[in-house]
Amino acid sequence: xxxxxxxxxxxxxxxxxxxxxxxxxxxxxxxxxxxxxxxxxxxxxxxxxxxxxxxxxxxxxxxxxxxxxxxxxxxxxxxxxxxxxxxxxxxxxxxxxxxxxxxxxxxxxxxxxxxxxxxxxxxxxxxxxxxxxxxxxxxxxxxxxxxxxxxxxxxxxxxxxxxxxxxxxxxxxxxxxxxxxxxxxxxxxxxxxxxxxxxxxxxxxxxxxxxxxxxxxxxxxxxxxxxxxxxx
Amino acid sequence: xxxxxxxxxxxxxxxxxxxxxxxxxxxxxxxxxxxxxxxxxxxxxxxxxxxxxxxxxxxxxxxxxxxxxxxxxxxxxxxxxxxxxxxxxxxxxxxxxxxxxxxxxxxxxxxxxxxxxxxxxxxxxxxxxxxxxxxxxxxxxxxxxxxxxxxxxxxxxxxxxxxxxxxxxxxxxxxxxxxxxxxxxxxxxxxxxxxxxxxxxxxxxxxxxxxxxxxxxx
Numbered sequence: 001x002x003x004x005x006x007x008x009x010x011x012x013x014x015x016x017x018x019x020x021x022x023x024x025x026x027x028x029x030x031x032x033x034x035x036x037x038x039x040x041x042x043x044x045x046x047x048x049x050x051x052x053x054x055x056x057x058x059x060x061x062x063x064x065x066x067x068x069x070x071x072x073x074x075x076x077x078x079x080x081x082x083x084x085x086x087x088x089x090x091x092x093x094x095x096x097x098x099x100x101x102x103x104x105x106x107x108x109x110x111x112x113x114x115x116x117x118x119x120x121x122x123x124x125x126x127x128x129x130x131x132x133x134x135x136x137x138x139x140x141x142x143x144x145x146x147x148x149x150x151x152x153x154x155x156x157x158x159x160x161x162x163x164x165x166x167x168x169x170x171x172x173x174x175x176x177x178x179x180x181x182x183x184x185x186x187x188x189x190x191x192x193x194x195x196x197x198x199x200x201x202x203x204x205x206x207x208x209x210x211x212x213x214x215x216x217x218x219x220x221x222x223x224x225x226x227x228x229x230x231x232x
Numbered sequence: 233x234x235x236x237x238x239x240x241x242x243x244x245x246x247x248x249x250x251x252x253x254x255x256x257x258x259x260x261x262x263x264x265x266x267x268x269x270x271x272x273x274x275x276x277x278x279x280x281x282x283x284x285x286x287x288x289x290x291x292x293x294x295x296x297x298x299x300x301x302x303x304x305x306x307x308x309x310x311x312x313x314x315x316x317x318x319x320x321x322x323x324x325x326x327x328x329x330x331x332x333x334x335x336x337x338x339x340x341x342x343x344x345x346x347x348x349x350x351x352x353x354x355x356x357x358x359x360x361x362x363x364x365x366x367x368x369x370x371x372x373x374x375x376x377x378x379x380x381x382x383x384x385x386x387x388x389x390x391x392x393x394x395x396x397x398x399x400x401x402x403x404x405x406x407x408x409x410x411x412x413x414x415x416x417x418x419x420x421x422x423x424x425x426x427x428x429x430x431x432x433x434x435x436x437x438x439x440x441x442x443x444x445x446x447x448x449x450x
Contacts, residue, residue, distance in 0.1 A: 027280040027317070028303040030296065053317070080356035081303075089355065098355070101279065102321030102363030109318040121325065121366035125397035127349075128362060158297075170297030170314060171281045177316045205316075222296035228304035230288045 001196055004164045006213045009039035012187045016045055016152055019072070023108065023153040023179040024052040024062060028081075028225045031172030032061050033154035035189050035217040041065055049073040051150060053104060053175055055085045060223055069093070075148075077101035081225065100128060103145050105178055110147035112181020112210065117146045153183025156217075157206070160190035161197070164211030165204045173205065180210045189217045233425045234406040235450075240374050242267045242450055244333055244404050247372060248274050252330035253323075255279065255364060258302040260374040261333040275311075277329055279320050279360040284312025301360065324360070325367045332368040334361060336375045336400075338390045341416040341437045343400040345373065346392035358395060365396030377405035377434050384436035386410065386417060407431050409448065415440060421448045 006012045013036055016022070026032030037056075041064040048071050055074055056062035065071050066084050073095040079085055088094035099107070100122040110118055119142035123129055133144040155176040158169035166188055168176060180186045188206075193216035235243070241263035248254065248268060255277045256262050265276060265287070276285040278300040285300060286307035294305035308314075323329055338346040345365060348358035365371055378384055386403065403410045408431045409421035418440040419431060424447055432439055 027301075028299065030280070030299050030303070076357060078357035078359040086355075096355075098357045100358055100362035101317065101360035102325055105317035105321050120363075122363040124366065126362060126395060127393050128358075168314075170295060171278070171299055172297040173314060173316050174281050175317050178318050224294060224296050224299075224305060225303040226299070226305070227294055228288045228306075229291045229294060232290055 001163065003162050004208070004211060004214045005162050005193065006215050008215055008218065009035040009189065012036060012189065012213050012215050013039045013043070015185065016040065016043070018045055019047040020151040021049040021051065023150040023183055024050060025155040025174065025176030025179045026052065026054070026061070027171065027174040028054050029057065029061050029223050031156050031168065031174050031176055032056070033156040033187070033189050034220055036154040036187055037061060037064055041068055041070070046070050047072045049075065051075040051108070051148060053077050053101060055079045055082050057081050057225065058084050060221070066094070073097065075099065077104050105175060107145055107148040108175065108178040108182045111149040112178065115147060117144055119143065120145055149182050149184060150179070151184055153179040153186040155180045155186060155188050157188055157190045159192045159194065159199060160188055160214050161194050161199050161208070162214070163196040164188060164208030164214050165196070165199055166190065166206035166211065167199060167203055168205050177206045180206045185212050186210055187212070188214045190214065191217060191220055233423065235423050236406070238263055239450055240404055240406060243409065243448055244372060244374055245269065247331070247402070248272050249330065253277055253283065253328065255324065255329050255332045257332070257334040257361070259335040261335060262302060264333055277320070277323060278306070279324060279364070281315050281317060281320050282308060282312060283323070284309045286312070321360070321363050324363050327367045327369060329368055331370045331372065332364045333372050333374055334364065336373045336385065337379070338385050338387055338392050339373055339400050339403055340387050340390045341412070343398040343412040344390050344394045345396050345400050346390040346394045348395050349393045351393065361395050365399040371399050371401055373400050373403045375403070375405055377407040384434055386435045386437055388437045407434060410439070413440065418442055419445060421446055423448055424450070
């Protein structure tokens, strides 16, 4: 049986080089590859293009890579909540490409599924359309969007096995299964790593074929960005 | 008197149709969930991957792995389901969501909406808004009638970069309920104590006055 287990985050990120394109799963701080990001922030790697729905906050998530100026370009749908990000973007140090969230998800899914491009109605008639090809289907206008792939994809799941099969929890699933498919080398970090055969095969979300390396994260801070409660 | 945010949400809740799926945007739209009439069943979708979203958790019960699109901690209701972002936007673009309620910075009389960018000032991104407005059959905007500078947010043409073309069907503001028709904005309801003239003066576009113009019931 194939064993994809690596010892730790440092081993998991080996091979990441300057100027590579990396994908990061997660929505806000929910379901982000905390341990992999921390390990990357300790390496002198620069010029990265990062594809992630959001860009973390100043001192957590991708904010750690931004602070050390390791990111050259961000491809995201929403980048609020990060003052350092805004500063680098407005000063021109950081290149930013904003794309609609559903388009981002589908571009990742397509990249992993062997579909080079697709037409979507999202962004038609807006700045996002730019000089993209427009076609009419059933009297409605759509724009052409291309698939996305990455040198490495970093995803985070709740449970995983040594074959790379993954199960996510709650809304921490989000972009993780899609980016797992689109990475040429996908690194999965999990809260619980179990031997192959121990996960219920009816409940696996990401089949291990999409994962090349897996490790159990040393520690999960799992920060809450916007704690909101119902008063008793 | 102009409505407060909660009252705008309460008026929008009257638009909810029984046995439908609804997506609520960030801000005033989120408050709509607090005012669902007791005889109406709706399922709330949040585009980060849940259908059957429940109220905010009680203190101590919050889960970092269960949030809404505004990154607020939430709960799930019995029958709720979780999914990835591609599946979520299949529900949205595939027109399986019946109603989408969004906030806006500007709405034009042809139904164009602008809510993602102020060039040179604020660039946070569109998130899921462009996907949401590209397909939903029913899009209601919740917003204040004027901005902080007192300028009308209802215009003949949006001056900010738009989020979607000719998509808004109805606007509920702190002053009025306005429908977007093929002939332009149609004023159908006024907030209690707000005059027709006040609304006309606060709107930078022509208003068709509905012949059945009435005062909002809240």
